[in-house]
Amino acid sequence: MQHSSLYQYKPYNYSYSYDFVFAGAGVAGLSLLVRMLQSGLFNGFSFLLVDRDRKASDNTHWCFWERGRGYFESLVAHRWQKTWIHGPGYSDCIPIAPYEYKMIRKNDFYRYCLDYIKTRDNVRLLFEPVRSIRQHNNRGVLHLENGERYEAAIKLFQSFQLQPTPADRRILLRHSSGWVIETPSPQFDVSANTMMDLRMPQQDGVNFMCTMPLAENRVFIASNLISGKSPAEKADDERLSGYLRNNLCLSAYHVVDIEKRSTLMNSESRQSTDRNIVHIGGRHSFGLIQEESDAVLRAFLSNEDIGKACSHPHRFRFYDKMMNEALRHKHPSGAAHLTRIFRRNPVQRVFRFLDKQTTLTEDLQMMASLLGLS
Structure with missing residues (x-):
C-alpha cells in the first residue's frame, strides 16, 4: 500500500495499530508525548502522532506564570519577577515570587519537541486531517479523511475538537x-x-x-x-x-x-466517557497544560484513573461559569470586577485560583471579591 500523501519525518514499519495514538500535535499532545518518551519507561511501546498542521512556522508565543523550574525551562525566552496591575482607581507593581512570568516562543517549542521525536524509532508522525474518533472493542479508533484507520491498544489522547463549539x-x-x-x-x-x-x-x-x-x-x-x-x-x-x-x-x-x-x-468539560479515549489540553493556559501532563504521567505510572488527572474539582467549573457570566452580563463594570479581585487578594492567591489549586476558604475569598462582598 502506498502512502505518498503522508508526510513522515523518518521511515517506519507501517501498522494500523499502535499502543498509544495522539490526535493533535499542539502544546498538549507534544507536552505529554515528550514526557512519556523522555521518561524512559515507554521504550517498548509504539506511538502514532497525527495532526493536519506541519507546525512549520508560528511566530506567536505563550506567556504564563509558573513556580520554579518548568519542564521546558530551557525554552524560556523572557521572564519577569514583577507585574503591574492597573484598573479604575488602582495601580500597583507587585512582586510575584515564588512565581515568575515566562514567555516561550511557539517556534522554539515545536522545533524542540519535533526534533526530539525524530530521534525516536518507536514514534510515527502523520500530517493528515482527522475525520472521526471513537471507541470500538475497547480501543480508541481514529479515522483519517483519506480513509485510513488506526487503533490505540492502550490509550488514544485527543487534544482538539473535531467539531467547533456551536x-x-x-x-x-x-x-x-x-x-x-x-x-x-x-x-x-x-x-x-x-x-x-x-x-x-x-x-x-x-x-x-x-x-x-x-x-x-x-x-x-x-x-x-x-x-x-x-x-x-x-x-x-x-x-x-x-x-x-x-x-x-x-x-x-x-x-x-x-x-x-x-x-x-468556556467552562464545559470535554472529558470522554470512553475509557480508552482521554481528552487533554482543553482550553487551558500553557502552564495548566504542563501541570496536566505531569498529572497524567503520574496517574499512568501509578495505575490510577488518567481521566481524573485531566479534570479538576467540579466547583472550579462552577466558578469559571460564574466569572464568565459576570463578565458577559456586566461588561460595563467588568473592569471594576477584575480590579477588585487583584486589589483585595494577593496576586499569588489569584494565580492559585486560576490554576485551580486554591482551598475552599480561598475560593470563597475570591468569589466574595468578584461579587463585591468583601
Missing part, C-alpha cells in the same frame, strides 16, 4: 491583537511586565492591555477584548496606537511583528 454555546471569546515594537531609545523596565491594564474605554466587552518588555527598547504589547463577538481589525489597531500614545507616551516607534489570536473561554 455559536449558541459560546459564552465568551478572548480576542488578542498584539504588536512587537522597537523604540529608538531605552524606554522599558525589563524586570516587570503589565499583566492587566484596565484603564481603557470599556466598549463591546471587557478591554485590557498587556505589555511584555523584551529589551529596554523592545516590547510586546497586546490589546485584549473579552466579548461575545469579534472586534473589527481597525478597532484593534486604534486601541494599540492609542495606548502607546496616551498611556505609554510613545510617539517614536516602529512595529516589527504582529500577532492575532482568539480563545474560547
Whole structure:
C-alpha cells in the first residue's frame, strides 16, 4: 500500500495499530508525548502522532506564570519577577515570587519537541486531517479523511475538537491583537511586565492591555477584548496606537511583528466517557497544560484513573461559569470586577485560583471579591 500523501519525518514499519495514538500535535499532545518518551519507561511501546498542521512556522508565543523550574525551562525566552496591575482607581507593581512570568516562543517549542521525536524509532508522525474518533472493542479508533484507520491498544489522547463549539454555546471569546515594537531609545523596565491594564474605554466587552518588555527598547504589547463577538481589525489597531500614545507616551516607534489570536473561554468539560479515549489540553493556559501532563504521567505510572488527572474539582467549573457570566452580563463594570479581585487578594492567591489549586476558604475569598462582598 502506498502512502505518498503522508508526510513522515523518518521511515517506519507501517501498522494500523499502535499502543498509544495522539490526535493533535499542539502544546498538549507534544507536552505529554515528550514526557512519556523522555521518561524512559515507554521504550517498548509504539506511538502514532497525527495532526493536519506541519507546525512549520508560528511566530506567536505563550506567556504564563509558573513556580520554579518548568519542564521546558530551557525554552524560556523572557521572564519577569514583577507585574503591574492597573484598573479604575488602582495601580500597583507587585512582586510575584515564588512565581515568575515566562514567555516561550511557539517556534522554539515545536522545533524542540519535533526534533526530539525524530530521534525516536518507536514514534510515527502523520500530517493528515482527522475525520472521526471513537471507541470500538475497547480501543480508541481514529479515522483519517483519506480513509485510513488506526487503533490505540492502550490509550488514544485527543487534544482538539473535531467539531467547533456551536455559536449558541459560546459564552465568551478572548480576542488578542498584539504588536512587537522597537523604540529608538531605552524606554522599558525589563524586570516587570503589565499583566492587566484596565484603564481603557470599556466598549463591546471587557478591554485590557498587556505589555511584555523584551529589551529596554523592545516590547510586546497586546490589546485584549473579552466579548461575545469579534472586534473589527481597525478597532484593534486604534486601541494599540492609542495606548502607546496616551498611556505609554510613545510617539517614536516602529512595529516589527504582529500577532492575532482568539480563545474560547468556556467552562464545559470535554472529558470522554470512553475509557480508552482521554481528552487533554482543553482550553487551558500553557502552564495548566504542563501541570496536566505531569498529572497524567503520574496517574499512568501509578495505575490510577488518567481521566481524573485531566479534570479538576467540579466547583472550579462552577466558578469559571460564574466569572464568565459576570463578565458577559456586566461588561460595563467588568473592569471594576477584575480590579477588585487583584486589589483585595494577593496576586499569588489569584494565580492559585486560576490554576485551580486554591482551598475552599480561598475560593470563597475570591468569589466574595468578584461579587463585591468583601
